[in-house]
Amino acid sequence: MTDIKPIQPPTGVPESGACGSRREFLGTAVATVAMALTGCGKLSKEEFLQHNFRELSKDELKTIIARLEREYEEKYHKAVKVGNEPAMPGVIFGYALDLSRCIGCRRCVYACVKENNQSRDPQIQWIRVLEMDKEEGVNIQHAEQYYNPEEVPREGHFYMPVQCQQCKRPPCVKVCPVGATWREKDGIVVVDYNWCIGCRYCMAACPYGARHFNWGEPHIDAADVNPNTHYLGNRPRPKGVVEKCTFCIQRTRKGLYPACVEICPTGSRKFGNLLDAKSEIREILENKRVFKFKEDLNTQPNFFYFYGV
Amino acid sequence: MNTRPIQFAGLALLLLTATAFASPPEKKGDASAPEGIQVPKPPFSEGIFPCTSCHDGKSMKVDTHRRELGMHSEIQEILHHGPNRWCLDCHDAQNRDRLHLAGGEPVAFTASYLLCGQCHGDKLRDWRLGIHGKRTGSWNGQKQYLLCVNCHNPHSPHFKPLKPMPPPTRPDDIKMAKGGSQ
Amino acid sequence: MVNIRNFKTFITDTLGLMTTGSRLYYAWIGFLLLLIALGAFAYTGQMNHGLIITNMRDQVSWGFYIGNFTFLVGVAAASIMLVIPAYIYDWAPIKEITILGEMLAITALVMCLGFVMVDIGRPDRFWHIMPLVGRLNWPSSLLAWDVIVLNLYLLLNWFVVTYLLFSAYVEKHYKKALVLPLVLLSIPMAVSIHTVTAYLYNGLAARPFWNSAILAPRFLASAFCSGPAVLLILLQVLRKTTRLKITDEAIFKIAELMAYTMGFNLFLTAAESFKELYSGTEHMIYFQYLLFGIEKNGVHYHTLVPFAWASIITGFVAFLLFLIPKTRTNWITLNIGCVLIYSSVYIEKGMGLIIPGLTPDTLGEIYVYRPSLTEITVAAGIFSLGALVFTCMLKAAVPMMLGEFTISGRHKPATPPEADPIQA
Numbered sequence: 001m002t003d004i005k006p007i008q009p010p011t012g013v014p015e016s017g018a019c020g021s022r023r024e025f026l027g028t029a030v031a032t033v034a035m036a037l038t039g040c041g042k043l044s045k046e047e048f049l050q051h052n053f054r055e056l057s058k059d060e061l062k063t064i065i066a067r068l069e070r071e072y073e074e075k076y077h078k079a080v081k082v083g084n085e086p087a088m089p090g091v092i093f094g095y096a097l098d099l100s101r102c103i104g105c106r107r108c109v110y111a112c113v114k115e116n117n118q119s120r121d122p123q124i125q126w127i128r129v130l131e132m133d134k135e136e137g138v139n140i141q142h143a144e145q146y147y148n149p150e151e152v153p154r155e156g157h158f159y160m161p162v163q164c165q166q167c168k169r170p171p172c173v174k175v176c177p178v179g180a181t182w183r184e185k186d187g188i189v190v191v192d193y194n195w196c197i198g199c200r201y202c203m204a205a206c207p208y209g210a211r212h213f214n215w216g217e218p219h220i221d222a223a224d225v226n227p228n229t230h231y232l233g234n235r236p237r238p239k240g241v242v243e244k245c246t247f248c249i250q251r252t253r254k255g256l257y258p259a260c261v262e263i264c265p266t267g268s269r270k271f272g273n274l275l276d277a278k279s280e281i282r283e284i285l286e287n288k289r290v291f292k293f294k295e296d297l298n299t300q301p302n303f304f305y306f307y308g309v
Numbered sequence: 310m311n312t313r314p315i316q317f318a319g320l321a322l323l324l325l326t327a328t329a330f331a332s333p334p335e336k337k338g339d340a341s342a343p344e345g346i347q348v349p350k351p352p353f354s355e356g357i358f359p360c361t362s363c364h365d366g367k368s369m370k371v372d373t374h375r376r377e378l379g380m381h382s383e384i385q386e387i388l389h390h391g392p393n394r395w396c397l398d399c400h401d402a403q404n405r406d407r408l409h410l411a412g413g414e415p416v417a418f419t420a421s422y423l424l425c426g427q428c429h430g431d432k433l434r435d436w437r438l439g440i441h442g443k444r445t446g447s448w449n450g451q452k453q454y455l456l457c458v459n460c461h462n463p464h465s466p467h468f469k470p471l472k473p474m475p476p477p478t479r480p481d482d483i484k485m486a487k488g489g490s491q
Numbered sequence: 492m493v494n495i496r497n498f499k500t501f502i503t504d505t506l507g508l509m510t511t512g513s514r515l516y517y518a519w520i521g522f523l524l525l526l527i528a529l530g531a532f533a534y535t536g537q538m539n540h541g542l543i544i545t546n547m548r549d550q551v552s553w554g555f556y557i558g559n560f561t562f563l564v565g566v567a568a569a570s571i572m573l574v575i576p577a578y579i580y581d582w583a584p585i586k587e588i589t590i591l592g593e594m595l596a597i598t599a600l601v602m603c604l605g606f607v608m609v610d611i612g613r614p615d616r617f618w619h620i621m622p623l624v625g626r627l628n629w630p631s632s633l634l635a636w637d638v639i640v641l642n643l644y645l646l647l648n649w650f651v652v653t654y655l656l657f658s659a660y661v662e663k664h665y666k667k668a669l670v671l672p673l674v675l676l677s678i679p680m681a682v683s684i685h686t687v688t689a690y691l692y693n694g695l696a697a698r699p700f701w702n703s704a705i706l707a708p709r710f711l712a713s714a715f716c717s718g719p720a721v722l723l724i725l726l727q728v729l730r731k732t733t734r735l736k737i738t739d740e741a742i743f744k745i746a747e748l749m750a751y752t753m754g755f756n757l758f759l760t761a762a763e764s765f766k767e768l769y770s771g772t773e774h775m776i777y778f779q780y781l782l783f784g785i786e787k788n789g790v791h792y793h794t795l796v797p798f799a800w801a802s803i804i805t806g807f808v809a810f811l812l813f814l815i816p817k818t819r820t821n822w823i824t825l826n827i828g829c830v831l832i833y834s835s836v837y838i839e840k841g842m843g844l845i846i847p848g849l850t851p852d853t854l855g856e857i858y859v860y861r862p863s864l865t866e867i868t869v870a871a872g873i874f875s876l877g878a879l880v881f882t883c884m885l886k887a888a889v890p891m892m893l894g895e896f897t898i899s900g901r902h903k904p905a906t907p908p909e910a911d912p913i914q915a
Contacts, residue, residue: 043615048615051626052619052626055626062320062350062440079379088449091449098440102840103468103470103471104473105471105472105473105474106473106475106476107474109474109477110474121486121487122478122483122484122485122486122543123477123478123483125477128477128854130854131856140851140853140854140855141773141776141787141851141855143853143854143855143856144788145475145477145854146474146477146479147476148473148475148476149473150472151470151471151472151473152429152470152471152472153470162854168316171695171696171697174631174632174694175631175632175633175634175694175695175856176628176632177620177627177628177632177634177635177638178616178619178620178625178626178627178628179626179628180619195616195619195626196612196613196616197611197612197613197614197616197617197619197620197776198542198611198612198616199607199610199611199612199634200552200553200611200612201632201634201691203549203552203693204552204553204695204697204698204849205850206855207548207696207697208697208851209549209852209853209854209856210852212549213542213549213552213612214541214612215483215541215542215545215547215548216485216486216540216541216542216543216545217540217541219486239541239612240541240542240611240612240613241613242612249438252448255447255448255449255450256448257444257445257446257447257448261338261444262445264443264672265443265460265471266443266468267441267442267443267444267460270439270444271448272442273448276449279448280438280439280440280444282449283438283439283440284440287435287438287440287527288440297696297697298694298696303541308435308440308441479858480548480549480550480551480858481858482857483543483548484543485540485541485543485544
């Protein structure tokens, strides 16, 4: 939450006199109501009145980002940069995951947590790895997320990590009552954490369980905070809003691979620009047979599963 | 008598001999980075390279018969790489600082993927495209490859199982953080 | 005379009526205020720590609050069970009591608003959902539709009730040309609020349990058979405690109509069950979890099973009690039937709709959700708020409806009324 900054009465108010004290009283009263509504009593007027990201002017956005950086610095005692790189032209991101190679080691899960400033307590993880039986194939009802053997892969099992599929027809975007989530030009489905009202309709709508909610105040140790953030991506989130994988928007819009792609020890994760005929992702679509998770729901994900062997 | 042709011939002979004593020439098949693929250094065990520090052709005689070796026993024990493999199928008998392809062409350790690719052609093809194996760098620029041997020990290539990182907290166990909402 | 000054006195007199009463009245109000305070206290805890002190988690992200919301939207829609016979069929015995159905609708809508407010993660951002001021994602989001239709219906009912009472208060006959179209409009509007709420669930392909074509008809059928149950009991209470004339005929007619809707509701439930259980696809798992329990990785999950069968059995018994004329016209069995059908639909909308829709979740995980103490306390506070609103409205409305309390003869002695009660 933000620093305490009660609503100031309008400037130019006389110091003494009934008029001034009445205005001060009103201002304090409004601030009290606003504080009461937010519970923890830390809500600045600017944050309260901030509009949807897509409606902000360049100047407004600059002011907001400056305010956010100031708040993060005060909270974590380190310089946190909040970027807002736009989508690169001529880019639509695609992701492919090799089911024959994933061994379920979960290094992607934790690399993501570190890179994207997810709350450690209460725990939030954007990637869930499903362990399934080879005999059953991809069958959600027989999946197990809490596997914890000594070694992976376990005999007779295969592994399928699931995260936001960045759908071309995202059901979450369709249902959000306030338009706090939308699909960017490069295909990434983003959330404006300062606009989300926390109604969780999008979580009911997502077929992949990819959206996660900050049920409580998120906690990250200052030492673990990744200071390279994006407004729509991995900047530390407040309580009561929804978050999810953004294909590491803070990295990919600068040409880097997402953290999960970089950390995977077996090279199961592939990422690239679907509009570039020479990219790995296009090679995979050309040479390997891919499938889409829950394809019958017609969400048209930009995330493909394939069998590399 | 005109000695100039003889002088030329002698000079030519001298030069040729000189080159013969230099390091073996870059022949076809010897590919440190032929396709412009950036790879890291081969993951040698400590002190094992250059092999010619022991296998200099003098202190040990070259013996190409398949047998139990006296040295390198730890490798022999684990040499699980297809049926009927032995060391000199890949290692060059004449120059231990090189590997060799099926036809005998020498291959540097830095291009060992060419050797692997002889039998595992589909993997080599996929690796070149970036589909097989870990890839780091930029999706729209310079990429880093790994050698096959960076992940697959050539003497025991099966990818080793790993200890998984901890499972997620069950929803029943997700509670308010200690210390409340601060 | 309908003017601003009279309206001002109308307001002050209404408040006066609401704040004075018998000892029993004060005790009841006091009790409700206590529960509301408890609910408010629990809610401040929730605001401080976040929704983590509920038992909702990512896997079951909607629970007790939204279940109650859904049920109460149905209750709000039920007022048309009075409006249709009264105004479409011009049936006099019911006409004078339609206003009670509208007041019930207002109460239910206030509670719906309450449950939505306590469920969202950022109540301070409530203004984001207001059109023009915020950004309402209409027509794409069904929640945006719900915001619009629920508020319009609330506005409609509030206006009609206020106008009718105000007319009675100033001893002027209300303008039929104004009231009749609005009341008739309330019929499709009542259908719309529950249809939109049903579509809210229905449109989610991610949740096969909800994604069935029959969901909206089921919502309507169960709403129309449960909401009026409250009214039936209320009417009997009002008959005994006030001078309101409510004939047996009116009550039995409502009960008869309810019997038909109950039958239809049971039929739709059977149709849904057949489709799932006979086709036997993977989507059957949600029904299985609800009715029979399921086993996963050696663990048996059957938390909902007793509730599911209780809901079905009570619904069926209530149907028989309402259908058979002998039991329908017997006050004991009628009231038992009311309680049974109300419970049946309440269970069905909460545990029978929300939870099995989200369990197992989209990745096959089963999280057993039970409301926490915070959720129950806050819900109790909201229900008490509704009861308070309804009590106060009745306290002011009944004397006005009877003509006992008017602008000229306020605090009339307890003599038989000269003016007729409100009638078209």
